[in-house]
Amino acid sequence: MANRTDASTAHAEGAMTVRRVAWETARFVLSELRPRGSILTPFNVITGAIILSGLVLIVIRFAYGLGSVSNLSQNYPWGIWIGFDVITGVAFAGGAYVLTFVVHILKVKKFEPIVRVTVLNGFLAYLFYAGMLLLDLGRPWNVINPVIGNAFGFGSVLFLVAWHFMLYMICEFLEFSPAVAEWLNWPRARRILEGLTTGAVIFGITLSTLHQSGLGALFLLAPSKIHPLWYSANLPVLFFVSSIFAGISMVMIESFFTQKAFKDRIGHELHAAHDSILLGLGKGAVGALFAYAFLKLIDFVHYRQWIYLGTPMGYWYLFELVGFVLLPTALFLVAIRTRNAKLVQFTAFLTAAGVILNRLNVSVIAFKWYETVRYYPSWMEIWVTLAIISMELWVFRWVISRMPVFGGAHQVVEAEAAEDMEVVVWKASVS
Amino acid sequence: MKLNRRLFLRVAGMAGAAGGGLLAGGGPSAQAAQLHRTSQGDVEFNGMLIDTTKCIGCRACEAACNEANKLPTPAASFSSANVFETTRDTTTGAFTVVNRFPNEKKPDEPIFVRKQCMHCDQPACASACLCKAMEKTKEAAVIYHKDRCMGCRYCMIACPFDIPKFEYDSAAPFVWKCDFCNERQQKGELPACSEVCPTGATLFGKKRDLLEIARTRIYKAPDKYVHRIYGEHEAGGTGWLYLMGAPEEKLGLRTNLGTTPYPELTSGFLYGVPLVFVLWPSLLFGLNYLIKDNKVSEERKILRGEQD
Secondary structure, three states: OHHHHHHHHHHHHHHHHHHHHHHHHHHHHHHHHOOOOOOOOHHHHHHHHHHHHHHHHHHHHHHHOHHHOOOOOOOOOOOHHHHHHHHHHHHHOOHHHHHHHHHHHOOOHHHHHHHHHHHHHHHHHHHHHHHHHHHHOOOHHHHHHHHHOOOOOOOOHHHHHHHHHHHHHHHHHHHHHHHHHHHHOOHHHHHHHHHOHHHHHHHHHHHHHHHHHHHHHHHHHOOOOEOOOOOOOOHHHHHHHHHHHHHHHHHHHHHHHHHHHOHHHOOHHHHHHHHHHHHHHHHHHHHHHHHHHHHHHHHHHHOOHHHHOOOHHHHHHHHHHHHHHHHHHHHHHHHHHOOOHHHHHHHHHHHHHHHHHHHHHHHHHOEOOOOOOOOOOOHHHHHHHHHHHHHHHHHHHHHHOOOOOOOOOOOOOHHHHHHHHHHHHHHHHHO | OHHHHHHHHHHHHHHHHHHHHHHHOHHHHHHOOOOOOOEEOOEEOEEEEEEOOOOOOOOHHHHHHHHHOOOOOOOOOOOOOHHHHOOOOOEOOEOOEEEEEOOOOOOOOOEEEEEOOOOEOOOHHHHHOOOOOEEEOOOOOEEEOOOOOOOOOHHHHHOOOOOOEEOOOOOOOOEEOOOOOHHHHHOOOOOHHHHHOOOOOEEEEEHHHHHHHHHHHHHHOOOOOOOOEEOOOHHHOEOEEEEOOOOHHHHOOOOOOOOOOOHHHHHHHHHHHHHHHHHHHHHHHHHHHHHHHHHHHHHHHHHHHHHO
């Protein structure tokens, strides 16, 4: 009898403690949600306006259908929401799997300081591009169909891409989660989550290989619609390889901006190592670019693509290949030889432009190039894209300014943290 | 530790389910290996033979299709000949349209060509769909399951004939196309367009028989027809076959589709998926351990060096 009372009291206390800890946590999160610094900065005003008006456009899109905001048609079912936001955006998120491979598998310490920010970028990119995908779906509420299994289209590349997107987001969140645990000051959770990192990284790389190439494989089904200069049975491999240098150049571009915008958040160590990291990334990019150029050459010979060179599409193809693949390769090589970090960073912008060009070519520009009435995006499609990017920047900034993202893992002193927890528990038991 | 393992198993399980599923997905594509097949299992595919030399452009098929599928009334009536001024495409409200093309041999007798879903033997749209909203029945029809569709429009990207049409102006849009009057076929009735055709320009039957009829007609009147049956091999073979009074490029039919069944274009990639799923994790885990051991032994060397 007495035992039971003890047990129930202990149970009640336990429940109260849990409730108390939850309350403390909630209050902590709420306080963290409050903006820091001045609100009326030019960046905030501009992006805020874009986001608000973008939301209006999104409401219109859902109320009146895709045709009300986009220039999509029966001839061009996919526009820039797929071609730019998803097909291109996901390539740029490739930096996360490349860097986690280098740091967690190959154990190259040099790039450790930028792993977290890259994984964060990748995760947010997937989160917002997956959101973007929902905007483009005619019946987004049915998006669970291929997940819950009432209709599995196993023979579909898109089925693979959808599943891998989803699983990869979980992997990336796991990879980033130690930083969240540090922010919340949960040392035990952090230890557990850290232990999952290697597994998450390995699955992440596998999933990335498959869905990055899967995005290219989507277009294998349109052999008679994509201009012969861009159609290739190698599209999956081309997309995979280009996602490597797309991801790496995005890391460099992102560092260009964060070095300016988050000066105070970046430790001296990372600041000092910055140039050497950039040069290292440049070396990685040039390897992938080389492989890509070679694959393109194979296509050129295999598909006898030279016969199309004299046409307008041929000039456009040369512009892409010479200006945004061969030129960046050369510039990277020069920059690495002369140890010119600035040139590496500049070349990253050039490379990224090339990736945008190529992905848009495959998915939009060279797609049904023979039609007389062509698709071009409406201003509303572009506006919504800008709004989504702005939202991502806001969330990115929010995380950067609160969680330990730069300069690798912070050492949470467990004893101290344990004391903190004890205080919370003690407070809870007193009240 | 317990949580660790459980989470790991969960992730591994999910990854395994996806990988295994894709492995199983190889099945239908593996069957695709037999080219030019005209039937599935024991059931022979149905088909339709369109003889462009017999069509008089009366548009009775359009009207019958409209009625059978309860489609909205079009702006121009079905007896109006003005619609032939422009080349029309099928829409979400018109699953079949008849177009008029000039006849170079006999200028007074233009050639009329119907356009609708070709009901491919191995349809690209069905292989593209990730939730099986497009499905090839064993009799021939490629049908659309409204309740499964998420509106991604990948079927429209994939279809070599540009047939699926999407309701861009609806908040809850569907994809629409000819379904070969599947329900009527199930009841043993003819497709509405075929039943109503006054000249026999649309002939319904088993694809094998239709091919024979088509060849016989070509042999009997070699000057009247192009000596090819459009749809026999296009995109791996289609359920609808065309006898042409002029070369296909003059009749608005796509010429560069090749003879490979479209699902085969992606089956190679999909075969690779389970391979990557097995190879990558094992290689990466191996690499990870290898480098870890290497680092440890290096440290030992340093320690030993200090001891010496």
